Amino acid sequence: MTHAGIELGGTKTVVAIGTPEGDVTEEHRYPTTTPEETMATAVEWLRKRGEPAAIGIASFGPVAISPAHPDYGHMLDTPKPGWSGGPILAPLAAAFPDAKLALDTDVNAAALAEAHEGGAAAGMDDVVYITIGTGLGAGILTGGRLVHGVMHPECGHFKPVRAPGDEAFPGVCPFHGDCLEGLASGPAIEKRWGKPAAELPPGHAAWDVQAWYLAHAVLALTAVVSPRRVIVGGGVSQAEGLHGGITRILRKTAAGYFPQIDADPEFVCPPKLGQQAGIRGALLLS
Ligand code: ADP
Ligand code: ZN
DSSP states (O other), X not given: OOEEEEEEOSSEEEEEEEOTTSOEEEEEEEEXXXXXXXXXXXXXXXXXXXXXXXXXXXXXXXXXOOTTSTTTTBBOSOSSTTOTTOBSHHHHHHHOTTSXXXXXXXXXXXXXXXXXXXXXXXXXXXXXXXXXSSSEEEEEEETTEEOOOXXXXXXXXXXXXXXXXXXXXXXXXXXXXXXXXXXXXXXXXXXXXXXXXXXXXXXXXXXXXXXXXXXXHHHHHHHHHOOXXXXXXXXXXXXXXXXXXXXXXXXXXXXXXXHHHHHOTTSEEOOSSGGGHHHHHHHHHO
């Protein structure tokens, strides 16, 4: 019997069949609309390929991934219109009652995929995956297990030390203003500099500010969960030289305290799986 994966993204969704080792046999990409319609499209596509033995779902958040949560399998309060409380697992359970379902966050799934064959942290058990796009978040693999907690980690929502000269920027997080996401996500960059991140050239002052915030995020995460490697992905991470900039500030700020930072020139590195990380991670969850 086949395994299935679903990657639910804020703008697009991917459904695939493949192996529990993460290899995709066939996939379908389509725009994310309402929860009901988006899940129905996945169900319909999978049905034509037979009943899956297991389905791994990698979802944008916040989402109730703990079976102990009263809203397990549903989206939690999200700014994405129409998605608060949206059912994710129920439509799959109704269509495929015998399939084993596994739900996790998109960033945890990406961390898992990058820690497997072909990934930037292949064979490593202690990995953090940070994504910088419309939002900013991180997935955490520790001792080979994904971290969940009561809800799931929301690494974009702590307050970092302000970058020199950036003290006046109020930040864009609707909840906290100047949390990490409020200061360093794609929309934060656009608000601060009046241009989308993709249009800011290498050498622009924006990239020093960006590297500062990411370096402090990596330092905080390293201090708390002691990863072997930190992968920094997402649209904004494509800026030329960003990983090197983060590493320079990180090494200075960490002051030689964490051996894995100084020993590994790739401690902060880009992802290797690109667009495939989420769906590969979903299959690995299955
Ligand atoms: P989403 O989080 O919606 O999936 P992405 O991960 O693609 O989106 O991130 C979108 C952000 O990435 C935008 O702020 C965009 O300006 C920025 N971006 C896209 N390409 C680049 C690039 N080459 N360099 C810097 N920033 C980029
Ligand atoms: Zn916040």
